[in-house]
Amino acid sequence: MRGSFEQLIEKSRKKTLTPEDQRLLEELFAQDPTLKSQWDQERRLSQILASLPQVPLSEDFNQKVLQQTFWAKDRRPARRRGFASWMSALSEKHWAQAVAAVCVISFVTFGAYLQHNQVQKIRETADALSTVANTAAEIATVQESDLEAIQILGEYEQGSSIDDDLWLAMVSD
Amino acid sequence: MIRVKNGDALAFSILMDRYKQAVVNLVVYTVGDNIDSEDIAQHVFIRVYRNAATYEVRSKFTTWLFTIAKNLALNEIRRRKRHPIDSLDVVEQEEDYTKTKQYPDTKTVAPDDSMMNEEMQKCLKAALEGLPERQRLSLLMFQEQGLSYEEISEILEISLASTKSLIFRARDTLKKTLKEYLSSESAT
Numbered sequence: 001m002r003g004s005f006e007q008l009i010e011k012s013r014k015k016t017l018t019p020e021d022q023r024l025l026e027e028l029f030a031q032d033p034t035l036k037s038q039w040d041q042e043r044r045l046s047q048i049l050a051s052l053p054q055v056p057l058s059e060d061f062n063q064k065v066l067q068q069t070f071w072a073k074d075r076r077p078a079r080r081r082g083f084a085s086w087m088s089a090l091s092e093k094h095w096a097q098a099v100a101a102v103c104v105i106s107f108v109t110f111g112a113y114l115q116h117n118q119v120q121k122i123r124e125t126a127d128a129l130s131t132v133a134n135t136a137a138e139i140a141t142v143q144e145s146d147l148e149a150i151q152i153l154g155e156y157e158q159g160s161s162i163d164d165d166l167w168l169a170m171v172s173d
Numbered sequence: 174m175i176r177v178k179n180g181d182a183l184a185f186s187i188l189m190d191r192y193k194q195a196v197v198n199l200v201v202y203t204v205g206d207n208i209d210s211e212d213i214a215q216h217v218f219i220r221v222y223r224n225a226a227t228y229e230v231r232s233k234f235t236t237w238l239f240t241i242a243k244n245l246a247l248n249e250i251r252r253r254k255r256h257p258i259d260s261l262d263v264v265e266q267e268e269d270y271t272k273t274k275q276y277p278d279t280k281t282v283a284p285d286d287s288m289m290n291e292e293m294q295k296c297l298k299a300a301l302e303g304l305p306e307r308q309r310l311s312l313l314m315f316q317e318q319g320l321s322y323e324e325i326s327e328i329l330e331i332s333l334a335s336t337k338s339l340i341f342r343a344r345d346t347l348k349k350t351l352k353e354y355l356s357s358e359s360a361t
Contacts, residue, residue: 013316053294062189070180070222
């Protein structure tokens, strides 16, 4: 009995009941009077749900959709070529990647510049050191020869007596 | 739909005229208010147009259309849950609503009936909002759009038995919530 009742409720949600269904329903009510109130509740709920008002629509609903579909396609500017299209694609779609790429390129360029400067400085320092070393070596040679001359003179003094007459003549002058 | 696939704007416009009210109703009553709902409904049709190439003629168009509508409506509900804001529009709209209701339509309905209906509508909307998303969606698609259990189960990607269960539970909850409006006295 319950199964038949549920089936009839189910059927009534989608379409109107046939006279045969109506007769079966009346029989069920006669057998179990509580089914009548359940039936009424079901019917009333369906009525209330059907009474939900239609949501008001704006008059330009279709226009707005068409603007973003068909008409947007027609309005799209002609495809640019070469570098310009590449740049516009970058700016329109991949701006974040473009900014990142510019940052990376700038960073790498700056790094290369610093590296180049450092190498240049090392080279200059090396050149300067080499010049200093050469000069020092030359000075060292001169001093050594001077020392030798002094040493020879010393040996000469020790080895022979000084011409006194000549010494006096030089002193008196 | 085949004409839409081939770029026929007129066919697309006819398609919109036929289904826009159903889509807007489903979106509004699923999301719970009118704010942004028309935009969402418009996006449903924009998606229909953009994905026309993927539409298979063997599947029913309404099933495909309401699947898109369901996805966008549920996305909106999730978005609102993530970013709950008290929009000023809601307040304005409610105020406007009460203002407009100060002018009863005496030509068609008696003032008492109008008030009764108005109150019932409010309760019904609140009761619908209180239902879980899937119960609400399945009930609306069943009652409002007249979709079959099979179609609803395809749209919600659940079994037929689960669909029937969702609708049964939704109706059962509404029966309890709207008890005072369901008695035979109030119906007459």
